[in-house]
Every structure is written in C-alpha cells, then in structure tokens.
Amino acid sequence: MSTTFFLAAQAAQQPSMMPTLIMIIALFVIMWLFMIRPQQQRQKKIREFQNSLAEGTKIITGGGVHGTVKRIDLAANVIEVEVAKGVVIRVDKNYVFADAADSAVANTQK
Numbered sequence: 001m002s003t004t005f006f007l008a009a010q011a012a013q014q015p016s017m018m019p020t021l022i023m024i025i026a027l028f029v030i031m032w033l034f035m036i037r038p039q040q041q042r043q044k045k046i047r048e049f050q051n052s053l054a055e056g057t058k059i060i061t062g063g064g065v066h067g068t069v070k071r072i073d074l075a076a077n078v079i080e081v082e083v084a085k086g087v088v089i090r091v092d093k094n095y096v097f098a099d100a101a102d103s104a105v106a107n108t109q110k
Helices: 002-013 018-051 100-108
Strands: 058-061 066-073 078-084 087-092 096-099
Touching: 018 096, 058 100, 096 100
Parallel strands: none
Antiparallel strands: 058 066, 058 096, 066 078, 078 087
C-alpha cells in the first residue's frame, strides 16, 4: 500500500505536457506564416512569369544575364536570349527569374 501511495504522489507532481505541445504548435505556425508561405508565394509568381514569357520580353536570368527573349522552345524547355546585338544564347526556361523592366523600375524607386 505504501508503494501505491508513493507512485500516486509522484504522478500528481508531474507537470502537464499541454503547454509544451501548444508552444511547439505555435512555433510551427509562426514559421509557416513568416518563412514558408512567403517563399511559396514568390515561387508561384516566378512560375507564372516563366509561363507567360513571350518573344521580345526583357529578362534577367538566374546568373544575372540581361537580355531579350528571341525564341521559345517549349518542347526542350529552352529559350534563346539575345544578350547583345547578334549574340544569342540558349537558357533553360527554369533559370529565368525576373522581368528586366520590373527590375529597372524597382531600382529607380530606391
């Protein structure tokens, strides 16, 4: 009987796990709101831009190369970009991240 009383007294002194669980859940919600969700929105915006590319669009590639789209090959997922008069390079469509016109406007507003 004394061991049962001792075990019952120990169990009564155990702190609840509920506050810890609430804090962990709150941490994940905060991370999702401030880190994961904005990144997903940026990726969605980039995908929409890549899918809306047309000939003549001024672009910036992932490597920082500025140019104008000359031809789009959807089968190979490649675009041809004119970087200087008569100089055309082939770039994977997934490495086009920005519209050069939007970038120029953003730089003048700083």
